[in-house]
Amino acid sequence: MQNAKKYFTEGLIQLTILLSLIGVRVDIDSYLSGYYTPLTEINLGPSSAYIQTPFHSLRDNLDGYSVHPKCPELDYFFASRRLLDEVRTLGSPRFPTQLNAWLVHQVSATDKADCGPSTSNTTSTGPVLESSGEDASDHVSDSGQEVCQTNPEPGQEPGSTGACGFLKQEDSVKVKEEEEDPAPITQLAHSSTLEQESLLEGITALSNPAHHIPLTIDIDPHWNSLLSITDLEDLDSLVTERLSDLDTDIASAISQDVSLHDATVNGSRAFGVLSGRTELRTAPRQQRALLRLESAGSSHSDASPGMALGLAALPFASVCNLTGNVSSHSSLGDCLDEAVFDQINQLGLEGLDTIDSQLMDSLNSIDPQVLEDLDSDSGLSLESSSGGPVSPGSSEVSSSSSSYCEDECGATGYSSEVESVPSKGVVDYTTAWSPVDLSESVWHDHSYSAPPAFFTPPSVALPHKGIKEEPLSDDDGALLEEREMSRDEMRARAMCIPFSVLQIVNMPVEEFLEVLDGHGFSQEQVTLLRDIRRRGKNKLAAQNCRKRKLDAITGLQEEVERLQVQRDRLLREKQLTAKTMGAVGHQIKQLTRDVLARLRDSSGQPLNPDRFTLQCGANGRVVIQPVRRPAVSTSTGNKTDKRKKDKKQ
DNA sequence: GGCGAGTGTCATGGA
DNA sequence: CATCCATGACACTCG
Known part of the structure; x- marks a missing residue:
C-alpha cells in the first residue's frame, strides 16, 4: 500500500513538474484525494500541531468529539483538527502567479540533493501568504507530502521553499523586513502560526476541491486585503484578530526547547538569515515528535506501535534524511497514529462502560464480611468510615440498620482502587482490591466535595446498593447527601441511635443529658x-x-x-x-x-551678594544684613565645649 | 510522587 | 468538676 502510494504519487509529481515547466497546470491532489483521502487527512491532522496551543481550553468543544480528559494526545489531535477547520473557514489564499515560480524552485531543489525534501523540510521560512497560495498549495501538498514523504508536517516545507523562491522575485521587501526584524517573538509566533495554518488549509482544501472552490470566491477579498498589508505589525494584528476566537496561547509555541542541532541544520540550508524563524518552527516540530512518541507509547495499538514510535523518536531532520522508502513509513506512522487515536478514543469512552460493568460485577461478588474487621477499632483513625455502619456494634443493629449494614458490607468491595478505576485502566477488580487498602484509605469520609462526574459512577454506586431504604439511584441530591454522610452519622445509624448528628450536636446540654439518661x-x-x-x-x-x-x-x-x-x-x-x-x-x-x-553701598559700589543678604522681618520690612559665616574654629570650639561638659557630667 | 489546600479529629488549656 | 470553646498539631484526601 505504501509502496504503491509512493510510486504512484512520485510519478504524478514528476509528471506535474514536467507539465508545469511547460505551463500546464495539473492538480494531482484532486486525484490523490480521491484515492488517499484518509492518508491525506491523517497527514493534515497532526500537522496543525505546529501551533502550541493550550488545547485543554479547547477540550469538549471539539467538533463532535468527546475527548478523554486524561488523554492529552487526543486533545492535541482533535484540537488540531478543530483549529485546522477554523482556519479553513477563513478561506485559502490564492496566488495564481506563484505556481510556476514555486514549481521551478521545487524542481531545482529536489534535483539538487539526494535529500531535497529534507532540505525543504528544514527551511521553513516562507511567509504566510505566499506559501499558502492556492496553486502553490496545490503543488505543495503534492510534492510536499509525496516528494518529501516524511512529513510530520507535509505542507510546510514545500510551502516554505516555494515561498522562498517566490519571495526572491516578488516580495523581497517583506522578506527583508522579516529578516531585519528579529521582532517580538510572539509576533513571529503569530506569523508562523498563520503560515502553518494557511499552508495546511491550502493542502486540506485540495482534498475536497468541490468545497474548496466556492470558498475561494467568497474569501478572496479578504486575502487581498491581507496581501495589501506590508507592515508586519499590521499583519500580526490581523492575525491576532483572526485567531482571537481560538483562544490560543501562542506564546507557548515558543516556550519549547529548541534543538540547536535542528536550528543549525535549518540555518545552514541556504536560508541562514531566517534562522530565527526556522528555530521557531523547529520547536513545534520537535514537540510534535514528542507528542507522537507519547501517543505511540501510551497507546498499545495492534498496528505495530513500535514503528510509529521509532519514527516519532527520530529527529525530524534525520527522518528527512532517510530514503524515500523509509520515510514513507512516516505516512504509515501517521496512519498508525490515527489508529492509535481511534483506539484511545474508544478506550476512553467505551472502555468506561466496560469498566463500570466490571466494577458492578465485582461489587456484587464481594464478600460482605470483608469489612467486618475493619472497624474493630473504635478509635478515630479506623472508625472512620463511611463504612462506619460496619462497626463492632453491627451485631446489635436493628432490622432496618441490619439491612443497611449488610448492604453496606456488600458494598465494601468498593475501595479506593475502585475509585481510581478510570485512571488505572482496565483491571480485574474482583481480585485487585485489598481489604488493607480499605481500612487505610477508604473509610475517611471528610465530606469532601463530590468527585468529578467521571469518577462518580463507581464511587456512588455503592451507597446506592448499600442503602435500600433510600433508593438514591435516581436522585442526585439524595445521592450526594448520602455520600456526604459523616462517619458519625453512619455510626449512629449502626448503633440504632434515634438522633441525627445535627441533633446530637446542637441540642442543649440539659436535653442531651436527659437523652443519655432517659x-x-x-x-x-x-x-x-x-x-x-x-x-x-x-x-x-x-x-x-x-x-x-x-x-x-x-x-x-x-x-x-x-x-x-x-x-x-x-x-x-x-x-x-x-x-x-x-x-x-x-x-x-x-x-x-x-x-x-x-543697591549701592556708601562708596557707590553694588553690594556683593556673597557678603550681604536680605532678611525679611515679621513686620514685612526687609533689612540688609552682612552674611555671617561662623568660623570653623568656633564650631569646633563649641564641640569641644560640649565634650567638656559631657565629661564633667 | 511531591506539594499545597482543605478538612476532620484529638489533645490541651482557658473560661 | 463538667462543659464549652479555641487552637495547635496530626492525618488524610484531593487537585
Whole structure:
C-alpha cells in the first residue's frame, strides 16, 4: 500500500513538474484525494500541531468529539483538527502567479540533493501568504507530502521553499523586513502560526476541491486585503484578530526547547538569515515528535506501535534524511497514529462502560464480611468510615440498620482502587482490591466535595446498593447527601441511635443529658453519643477557628496594603515638598541677587551678594544684613565645649 | 510522587 | 468538676 502510494504519487509529481515547466497546470491532489483521502487527512491532522496551543481550553468543544480528559494526545489531535477547520473557514489564499515560480524552485531543489525534501523540510521560512497560495498549495501538498514523504508536517516545507523562491522575485521587501526584524517573538509566533495554518488549509482544501472552490470566491477579498498589508505589525494584528476566537496561547509555541542541532541544520540550508524563524518552527516540530512518541507509547495499538514510535523518536531532520522508502513509513506512522487515536478514543469512552460493568460485577461478588474487621477499632483513625455502619456494634443493629449494614458490607468491595478505576485502566477488580487498602484509605469520609462526574459512577454506586431504604439511584441530591454522610452519622445509624448528628450536636446540654439518661442507651451508645457531640462541636469550632484565622490573615494583608499605599503617598508628598522648597530657595536667591545688584553701598559700589543678604522681618520690612559665616574654629570650639561638659557630667 | 489546600479529629488549656 | 470553646498539631484526601 505504501509502496504503491509512493510510486504512484512520485510519478504524478514528476509528471506535474514536467507539465508545469511547460505551463500546464495539473492538480494531482484532486486525484490523490480521491484515492488517499484518509492518508491525506491523517497527514493534515497532526500537522496543525505546529501551533502550541493550550488545547485543554479547547477540550469538549471539539467538533463532535468527546475527548478523554486524561488523554492529552487526543486533545492535541482533535484540537488540531478543530483549529485546522477554523482556519479553513477563513478561506485559502490564492496566488495564481506563484505556481510556476514555486514549481521551478521545487524542481531545482529536489534535483539538487539526494535529500531535497529534507532540505525543504528544514527551511521553513516562507511567509504566510505566499506559501499558502492556492496553486502553490496545490503543488505543495503534492510534492510536499509525496516528494518529501516524511512529513510530520507535509505542507510546510514545500510551502516554505516555494515561498522562498517566490519571495526572491516578488516580495523581497517583506522578506527583508522579516529578516531585519528579529521582532517580538510572539509576533513571529503569530506569523508562523498563520503560515502553518494557511499552508495546511491550502493542502486540506485540495482534498475536497468541490468545497474548496466556492470558498475561494467568497474569501478572496479578504486575502487581498491581507496581501495589501506590508507592515508586519499590521499583519500580526490581523492575525491576532483572526485567531482571537481560538483562544490560543501562542506564546507557548515558543516556550519549547529548541534543538540547536535542528536550528543549525535549518540555518545552514541556504536560508541562514531566517534562522530565527526556522528555530521557531523547529520547536513545534520537535514537540510534535514528542507528542507522537507519547501517543505511540501510551497507546498499545495492534498496528505495530513500535514503528510509529521509532519514527516519532527520530529527529525530524534525520527522518528527512532517510530514503524515500523509509520515510514513507512516516505516512504509515501517521496512519498508525490515527489508529492509535481511534483506539484511545474508544478506550476512553467505551472502555468506561466496560469498566463500570466490571466494577458492578465485582461489587456484587464481594464478600460482605470483608469489612467486618475493619472497624474493630473504635478509635478515630479506623472508625472512620463511611463504612462506619460496619462497626463492632453491627451485631446489635436493628432490622432496618441490619439491612443497611449488610448492604453496606456488600458494598465494601468498593475501595479506593475502585475509585481510581478510570485512571488505572482496565483491571480485574474482583481480585485487585485489598481489604488493607480499605481500612487505610477508604473509610475517611471528610465530606469532601463530590468527585468529578467521571469518577462518580463507581464511587456512588455503592451507597446506592448499600442503602435500600433510600433508593438514591435516581436522585442526585439524595445521592450526594448520602455520600456526604459523616462517619458519625453512619455510626449512629449502626448503633440504632434515634438522633441525627445535627441533633446530637446542637441540642442543649440539659436535653442531651436527659437523652443519655432517659433512653436506656448502652454504655457504648452513650460513649458514641458523647463522642459524636464532642466531635461535632469540635468540628464546628475548628471551622470557626480556621475562618477566623483566614479573616485575620486577610485583614492583615489588607492592612499591609493600606499602609503601603499610605507610605507611598507620604513619600511622594515628601519629595514634592522638597522639590518645592528647593524651587522657593532658588527663587529667593535670585531675588536677593537682583535686589542687591540694584543697591549701592556708601562708596557707590553694588553690594556683593556673597557678603550681604536680605532678611525679611515679621513686620514685612526687609533689612540688609552682612552674611555671617561662623568660623570653623568656633564650631569646633563649641564641640569641644560640649565634650567638656559631657565629661564633667 | 511531591506539594499545597482543605478538612476532620484529638489533645490541651482557658473560661 | 463538667462543659464549652479555641487552637495547635496530626492525618488524610484531593487537585
